[in-house]
Amino acid sequence: MPMSTPPQKVLLEDTATAVGLQYVVTVDDHQLGRFASCEGLGLEVVLETREEGGFNTGVWQLPTRVKYPNVKLSRPLGAQTESVMRWLSTVSQxxxxxxxxxxxxxxxxxxxxTWTLRGVVPVRWTGPQLTSDQTKIATETLELAHHGFTAGV
Known part of the structure; x- marks a missing residue:
């Protein structure tokens, strides 16, 4: 009678640490604080498609360049908003x-x-819509463009 293998244990350690994250952002020497959400970390390889005569089983897809989407960081308005405004005031100079x-x-x-981005430039900062007739949480969003990740990631 063949021996059966015991059921595999599912390790939840990696996924357990990825629940309820906050994102601490630093730009050079400027501590911008903790953000509640971070969108856009990634890269895309742009492909150029070429058809070759006599090669009838497919087309060639040639990598041409790498594109990086903008990173959008959002959080409720708070005391750390001042650190973002101080950094943005230096950028305007x-x-x-x-x-x-x-x-x-x-x-x-x-x-x-930790992700380290190189060539970071602020694209947009949007603050809350300030109206007294709504009870929504006031939020801010900071959008950053960059030229890729450093090798340490």
């Missing part, structure tokens, strides 16, 4: 590409992963 780090941390402060 001359646009210089900088380096930013985004640390994903659990709610107890444990670091999960």
């Amino acid at each position: 001359g646009l210089v590409a900088t380096t930013a780090s985004i640390e994903a941390r659990t709610t107890d402060g444990t670091k999960v992963v």
Whole structure:
């Protein structure tokens, strides 16, 4: 009679740490604080399609360049908003590409992963819509363009 293999244990350690994250953002020497959401971390390889005569089983897809989407960080309005405004006021005096780090941390402060972006430039900051007739949470969003990740990621 063949021996059966015991059921595999599913490890939840990696997924358990990725629940309820906050994103701590630093741009060069400017601590911008913790953000509640982070969208747009990624890259896309742009492909050029070429058809070759005599090669009838497919087409060639040639990589041409890498594109990086803008990163959008959002959070409720708070005291850390002032740090973003201080950084943006220095940017308005001359646009210089900088380096930013985004640390994903659990709610107890444990670091999960850090992404370091090079050539970071602020694209847009939007604050809350200030109306007294609504009871929504006031939020801010910071959008950053970048030229890729550093090799340490």
